[in-house]
Amino acid sequence: MSITTDMVQGWRQPQKVMQRHLARGRSEPFAFSLLVTFLVLVFVSLWPQLSRQSLIQPEVPMVQRLVAAGLALLASVPVWYGVAALSHWIAKLFGGHGSHYRARLALFAALVCVSPAMLLQGLVAGMIGTGPQLSLVQGLVGLGFLWIWISMVRVAERDNAD
Numbered sequence: 001m002s003i004t005t006d007m008v009q010g011w012r013q014p015q016k017v018m019q020r021h022l023a024r025g026r027s028e029p030f031a032f033s034l035l036v037t038f039l040v041l042v043f044v045s046l047w048p049q050l051s052r053q054s055l056i057q058p059e060v061p062m063v064q065r066l067v068a069a070g071l072a073l074l075a076s077v078p079v080w081y082g083v084a085a086l087s088h089w090i091a092k093l094f095g096g097h098g099s100h101y102r103a104r105l106a107l108f109a110a111l112v113c114v115s116p117a118m119l120l121q122g123l124v125a126g127m128i129g130t131g132p133q134l135s136l137v138q139g140l141v142g143l144g145f146l147w148i149w150i151s152m153v154r155v156a157e158r159d160n161a162d
Contacts, residue, residue, distance in 0.1 A: 039077075091103070
């Protein structure tokens with residue numbers, strides 16, 4: 001299945017998306033490609049907001065803002081791996097039987113599923129700016145992510161076939 005299908009189905013049936021990914025077998029390059037896809041889409045989602053900021057503060061050029069955002073996203077890669085490991089350890093405390101790979105796959109797949117909503121969040125930030133609309137969209141994106149991620153972690157921690 002394509003990643004766009006996963007993005008849509010992940011909001012309705014995250015368990016099925018996770019089961020499909022687990023059925024592929026263990027593949028670190030696949031898991032990492034999910035993370036890279038998320039980071040690229042988040043980078044694109046930042047463009048409207050960065051453009052708005054460079055119109056408000058023209059002394060900082062758009063290119064400089066884009067490079068800084070890209071480097072910050074690249075620097076976040078180890079953090080995502082750490083969050084996945086932490087989620088696996090917490091799941092183990094509650095009786096989880098998964099693995100670190102499954103926890104990474106659950107987190108990265110959930111991030112990819114929520115990335116279209118982050119594109120909307122970026123548009124709201126760029127077009128409207130800060131305010132109740134942006135707060136509402138950020139809250140909905142955050143809740144959507146948590147729901148998708150927790151649903152995927154539950155599937156990932158059921159049994160360990162790796």
